[in-house]
Amino acid sequence: MKHDITFTVNDESYSIAVESHHNLLRVLREQLVLTGTKNGCSEGECGACTVLLDGEPVNSCLVLGVEADGHAITTVEGLAVDGHLAPIQQTMVELGGTQCGFCTPGVLIASHALLLRNPDPSEAEIRAGLVGNLCRCTGYVRIVDAVREAARMQRTSVSPIP
Amino acid sequence: MQPFDYIKPQTLEEASALLLQHNGQARPFAGCTDLLIRIERGFVHPQVVVDVKDLPGVHDLLVVRNGDLRIGAAVTMNQVALNPTVQSGWPLLAEGCGSVASYQLRNRATVGGNLCNASPAADSAPALICYGASVHIFGPDGPRTLPLEAFFLGPGRTALQAGELLTAITVPFVRGSAGHFLKLGRTTIGDISLMNVAVLGWPDSDVPSGSSWRIALGSVAPTVIRAPEAERLLSQDTSPAGLEAASQAAAAAARPIDDIRATAAYRSDMVRVLTRRGVERVLEEIGG
Amino acid sequence: MAIKKTTIVGQSFPRVESNAKVMGAAQYVDDMQFGPNLLHGRLKRSTVPHAMIKRIDVSKARALPGVRVVVTGQDYPGLTGLYLSDRPTFAVDRVRWVGEPVAGVAADTPELAERACELIEVEYEELPGVFDPEFGASGAAPLLHPDLMDYAAVPFIFRQPGTNISNWFKVRKGDMEAGWAEAAHIYEHTYRVPHVQHVPLETHVAVAQVDGNGKITLWSASQSPFAQRNLIAKSLNISHSKLRVITPYIGGGFGAKAGVSMEGACVVMALNAKGRPVKLAMSRAEEFHTTFVRQGLVAKIKMGMTADGRITAMQNTYYWDGGAYTEYGVNITRAAGYSSTGPYFVPNVHADSLCVYTNHPVGGAMRGFGMPEIHWAIEQHIDRMATQLHLDPVQVRLLNCLKEGQETVTGMIMHPTGLSQCIAKAAEALDWETPSKPSGTGKRRGKGIAAMWKAPAMPPNPGSSSTIRFNEDGTCLVNIGGVDMGQGALTIAAQLAAEGLGIPIEDVRVNTVDTDYSPYEWQTVASRLTWSMGNAILRAADEAKTQIIQMVAEVWGEDPQDLDIIDGNVVSYATEESVPLKNIVVYGMQKPDGTWAGGPVVGKGRFMPTYVTPLDAETGQGPRAVVHFTTGAQAVEVEIDEETGEVQVLKLVSAYDVGKAINPDMVRTQMEGGAVQGLSTALLESIILRNGQPMNPSFTDYRIATAVDAPVEMVNIIVEVPQDDGPYGARGIGEHAMVPTAPAIANAVRAAVGVEIDSMPITSEKVWKGMKGQE
Ligand SMILES: Cc1cc2nc3c(=O)[nH]c(=O)nc-3n(C[C@H](O)[C@H](O)[C@H](O)COP(=O)(O)OP(=O)(O)OC[C@H]3O[C@@H](n4cnc5c(N)ncnc54)[C@H](O)[C@@H]3O)c2cc1C
Ligand code: FES
Numbered sequence A: 001m002k003h004d005i006t007f008t009v010n011d012e013s014y015s016i017a018v019e020s021h022h023n024l025l026r027v028l029r030e031q032l033v034l035t036g037t038k039n040g041c042s043e044g045e046c047g048a049c050t051v052l053l054d055g056e057p058v059n060s061c062l063v064l065g066v067e068a069d070g071h072a073i074t075t076v077e078g079l080a081v082d083g084h085l086a087p088i089q090q091t092m093v094e095l096g097g098t099q100c101g102f103c104t105p106g107v108l109i110a111s112h113a114l115l116l117r118n119p120d121p122s123e124a125e126i127r128a129g130l131v132g133n134l135c136r137c138t139g140y141v142r143i144v145d146a147v148r149e150a151a152r153m154q155r156t157s158v159s160p161i162p
Numbered sequence B: 001m002q003p004f005d006y007i008k009p010q011t012l013e014e015a016s017a018l019l020l021q022h023n024g025q026a027r028p029f030a031g032c033t034d035l036l037i038r039i040e041r042g043f044v045h046p047q048v049v050v051d052v053k054d055l056p057g058v059h060d061l062l063v064v065r066n067g068d069l070r071i072g073a074a075v076t077m078n079q080v081a082l083n084p085t086v087q088s089g090w091p092l093l094a095e096g097c098g099s100v101a102s103y104q105l106r107n108r109a110t111v112g113g114n115l116c117n118a119s120p121a122a123d124s125a126p127a128l129i130c131y132g133a134s135v136h137i138f139g140p141d142g143p144r145t146l147p148l149e150a151f152f153l154g155p156g157r158t159a160l161q162a163g164e165l166l167t168a169i170t171v172p173f174v175r176g177s178a179g180h181f182l183k184l185g186r187t188t189i190g191d192i193s194l195m196n197v198a199v200l201g202w203p204d205s206d207v208p209s210g211s212s213w214r215i216a217l218g219s220v221a222p223t224v225i226r227a228p229e230a231e232r233l234l235s236q237d238t239s240p241a242g243l244e245a246a247s248q249a250a251a252a253a254a255r256p257i258d259d260i261r262a263t264a265a266y267r268s269d270m271v272r273v274l275t276r277r278g279v280e281r282v283l284e285e286i287g288g
Numbered sequence C: 001m002a003i004k005k006t007t008i009v010g011q012s013f014p015r016v017e018s019n020a021k022v023m024g025a026a027q028y029v030d031d032m033q034f035g036p037n038l039l040h041g042r043l044k045r046s047t048v049p050h051a052m053i054k055r056i057d058v059s060k061a062r063a064l065p066g067v068r069v070v071v072t073g074q075d076y077p078g079l080t081g082l083y084l085s086d087r088p089t090f091a092v093d094r095v096r097w098v099g100e101p102v103a104g105v106a107a108d109t110p111e112l113a114e115r116a117c118e119l120i121e122v123e124y125e126e127l128p129g130v131f132d133p134e135f136g137a138s139g140a141a142p143l144l145h146p147d148l149m150d151y152a153a154v155p156f157i158f159r160q161p162g163t164n165i166s167n168w169f170k171v172r173k174g175d176m177e178a179g180w181a182e183a184a185h186i187y188e189h190t191y192r193v194p195h196v197q198h199v200p201l202e203t204h205v206a207v208a209q210v211d212g213n214g215k216i217t218l219w220s221a222s223q224s225p226f227a228q229r230n231l232i233a234k235s236l237n238i239s240h241s242k243l244r245v246i247t248p249y250i251g252g253g254f255g256a257k258a259g260v261s262m263e264g265a266c267v268v269m270a271l272n273a274k275g276r277p278v279k280l281a282m283s284r285a286e287e288f289h290t291t292f293v294r295q296g297l298v299a300k301i302k303m304g305m306t307a308d309g310r311i312t313a314m315q316n317t318y319y320w321d322g323g324a325y326t327e328y329g330v331n332i333t334r335a336a337g338y339s340s341t342g343p344y345f346v347p348n349v350h351a352d353s354l355c356v357y358t359n360h361p362v363g364g365a366m367r368g369f370g371m372p373e374i375h376w377a378i379e380q381h382i383d384r385m386a387t388q389l390h391l392d393p394v395q396v397r398l399l400n401c402l403k404e405g406q407e408t409v410t411g412m413i414m415h416p417t418g419l420s421q422c423i424a425k426a427a428e429a430l431d432w433e434t435p436s437k438p439s440g441t442g443k444r445r446g447k448g449i450a451a452m453w454k455a456p457a458m459p460p461n462p463g464s465s466s467t468i469r470f471n472e473d474g475t476c477l478v479n480i481g482g483v484d485m486g487q488g489a490l491t492i493a494a495q496l497a498a499e500g501l502g503i504p505i506e507d508v509r510v511n512t513v514d515t516d517y518s519p520y521e522w523q524t525v526a527s528r529l530t531w532s533m534g535n536a537i538l539r540a541a542d543e544a545k546t547q548i549i550q551m552v553a554e555v556w557g558e559d560p561q562d563l564d565i566i567d568g569n570v571v572s573y574a575t576e577e578s579v580p581l582k583n584i585v586v587y588g589m590q591k592p593d594g595t596w597a598g599g600p601v602v603g604k605g606r607f608m609p610t611y612v613t614p615l616d617a618e619t620g621q622g623p624r625a626v627v628h629f630t631t632g633a634q635a636v637e638v639e640i641d642e643e644t645g646e647v648q649v650l651k652l653v654s655a656y657d658v659g660k661a662i663n664p665d666m667v668r669t670q671m672e673g674g675a676v677q678g679l680s681t682a683l684l685e686s687i688i689l690r691n692g693q694p695m696n697p698s699f700t701d702y703r704i705a706t707a708v709d710a711p712v713e714m715v716n717i718i719v720e721v722p723q724d725d726g727p728y729g730a731r732g733i734g735e736h737a738m739v740p741t742a743p744a745i746a747n748a749v750r751a752a753v754g755v756e757i758d759s760m761p762i763t764s765e766k767v768w769k770g771m772k773g774q775e
């Protein structure tokens, strides 16, 4: 059962027909071939599928594709602007917050959203803000460092670590 | 996941008719954080899912004329937990809703869905029960209202009849009250409750201890339950000895089971511990 | 050769592929596009732990429109396995664990494949099961593999006919009677480790397709593309040249993606798909119990100590819960045997390490390969004995830990090692002597330490190879067969190649694996890549560099000894002349007489250890059991809630002797990630099995540590006592990082509240119960 929807993804508009039982994650990955967003569980637990829906992070595995009708989605592919990495992307690279990289898209979106709502998060706030993003590789240390450093960069708008 | 159709009705009548029409094969949903997983795991096989998010009033989060808080069926956990009015007037509820899963999940999970899902571990329910909340239901016979305590019938079972949906929740304002929600999980935060305790207290010169109490316990019985004996004891005595007696009474009210998450014995003892901690914190705030 | 000062090795470069990863551009198998022709595979799985298959009826599934392939064990009865060929791709006449594939379906959509699986009817005749390894090893247990002795196997495992024991590694060393007699104190205890899962964030996924010439391509999220090619080709009886395995980026492995688990099924379905590609992706639930799990363990330890803490004798029995098939587990059992004493000098040893078939999920390699499990027992045991004798656990470890020149449990002479340094430094960084104050009333704190050792566990002769080719612009391509699953292999390869060649790291590209184009690598396991593949890369770099220098020397009429490559230029120390690599590495160089020298530069290198010896089947003794041991220690401080039993890890110090840190920051990130994985298994994880049924195959009830559960503070200490045959002295670190974590935490819990936890995980409830018991 298909439904026509119109929505924007990373500021580009799409009008497509989606199956009513396909989740947003599947629509993004299979229909739009935006494969940056990952599937780590399909059950809302791991956060690898996190995207922004109208600026707020959601688990795209638990959103139906049809529900995106009329909304704006941001995925990891939409974080960089004109090829320039967003601060959180830069600090994740520089500080080693990514290993296998599979959790990384979701971590980046969740962190980005955290910094939007709280430009100066404490260590505890960063950790709590990422509790819905499982990472099996890094032990979280560098991810937390990267968020803290990105916050600092954004606040002082200094350029990234060279 | 087996295919199903999706419908987003615009009126309550239309929604109710849809639910009746598909004869149990239509499922309403708000955030879909429970429903989609149950479909994925093959526990339910709806032919159609009915999105409640366009129905009138479901996004309301406001204080109505008599001072009650009204929460529409599609209001999310984050909307409640982060709302300044809720934080100041119904802090216990803000804590309960804020303890659910992760930030991104709370952006979708609704209080209404949490109640309709009727899990004994539902983290918004103990607070709502302490405040004496009621639920508003719309069905083939029109609207009706039920106290929340009468809404839960058992794990996964509610008082909703065929064709009925939850439209809103009202939460009375309890003047002068303070409350805390304490939850024990396996991971430090974000876990489903092994058990939880909501404690609400307010000054009351008509009772010997000077304060009245409501205590609700989650995940220690088939539904969220009150601990009436503990509440009574606290209205008599909030000295350390009274507090200990009340905590033990709360533990005695619990009827937990052994499961893969914890044993009954641990859950009961944690009811005692977290009840005491909750009461202590509330006492500090209301001056006991 | 005089050791030149390195400029790239020893520097902390960010990983070379991280830009692609943070942009969402890095491709994993599930991201690859195969077009609308793609079929979606799904496996019908056994719902019972042990049964004969009476009947399989696939007719209804076949009849469902859109279903293109249905296969069962009858169609492909071959067996496979890394060390012991005991595992069918699909169960043939008997199922041995809940989740075992009995049939495979490929259909136009995942929904159809799911529906088709539901339509397959399987009738079982249930058999009594084995759910405990100690029982399984006994004569009373039903036999799970009556054909055990007929399976093909490597020579270094020892099966016991007529039993469920697929490997029995024995150590008989010294004089036990004398050892016990010398002891002032003897303590005996049993410890348990449950099954856990690796939980890579990316579940197993594979796509297979057969072309018109019968050539099969398998895109696989694998740690072992070459081993997969080998095992699948052998089980299907096809030529290795007919199977090509391609592995792009993979989303974590931790051992789960070593060897073959579900990939064979994908290939078998593709063989029947008339040229259409077939994708098989594991759901998270399937990942938890149907690919590989870490084996369970029952460990019985008996140890004797003198009054001053010297270990006089050890008698250890390890019953490994190997699961339904022990094709991989037999070697974990062996590793546990040749490491059975932990990192200590013990003159008298009696050890038995038994791999036992059970009706549980299949045990495979997992980060640490048996070491986290046996150290859980050994490191708690030694700590408890130290306390019983009123000795300091750090001092007891320093006294007994292996030093260069001492004999290991198998009679190998220990190479230079920084183990003592690691123990001392870890303790020091934790402020071992000074107790710290709890954060409030009702809280108690404690400190604990654990040491470790681990050798790369592998056959004696696993090979590595590498080639280096140059581009016109002076950049080069390094080809390797090792997989970067997040541990940083690509970056290490780039650093070693750049250092070896004398070019900037920016000029090096490292390719992911395609077995048709990449040189051979045994497997990406055993923390062996930096060491083994690293050696191959250095040799390839050396050959390429020699080609370049000889060409330039010929053209310039100089002695090659006077030439070097520095920062991408060939320079002459004699004449101070210099020429960039650009162009000459492909087109060669024109000589003064107008003729040419050189040609496209291609370096190749290989490495294989040749010196490992067999061990005696009855005593476990032999001159060289393994290539080397990485050693280390962790020290932790915990705070415990006296009423709830909740354990918080405040500080975690890791100290490891890595020989040489090629990229120090990447060593540290391995230490951090490993420690948190160790913490997670210590406090939270277990696959709960009731009569073989997994009770918690989802993140809902199989919790892993989140950012909030990670230690408040972490300290990482790198010790560098060089490895004689390591690249620049390097040894592996990937697995070691989680080996001592769980016992270190257990020891800290005991120090804090006096509660001894014999079986992992250390749940709040167990600590609570222990404290209740003291009241
Ligand atoms: C990863 C994860 C973690 C979780 N952690 C927690 C936790 O910590 N604490 C907790 O309490 N819960 C937790 N949950 C459960 C769930 O998120 C909550 O119960 C949530 O509040 C449900 O809201 P929803 O809007 O998503 O419900 P939905 O999935 O939309 O609906 C839930 C149920 O209610 C019915 N329903 C929904 N709306 C209506 C209506 N208006 N009228 C009648 N019936 C209706 C649906 O048919 C369905 O049966 C977790 C879930 C996930 C996936
Ligand atoms: S895939 Fe959505 S949370 Fe894991």
Ligand code: FES
Pocket (backbone or CB within 6 Å): A097, A098, A099, A100, A101, A102, A103, A104, A134, A135, A136, A137, A138, C201, C251, C252, C486
């Ligand atoms: S980097 Fe691998 S899961 Fe986070």
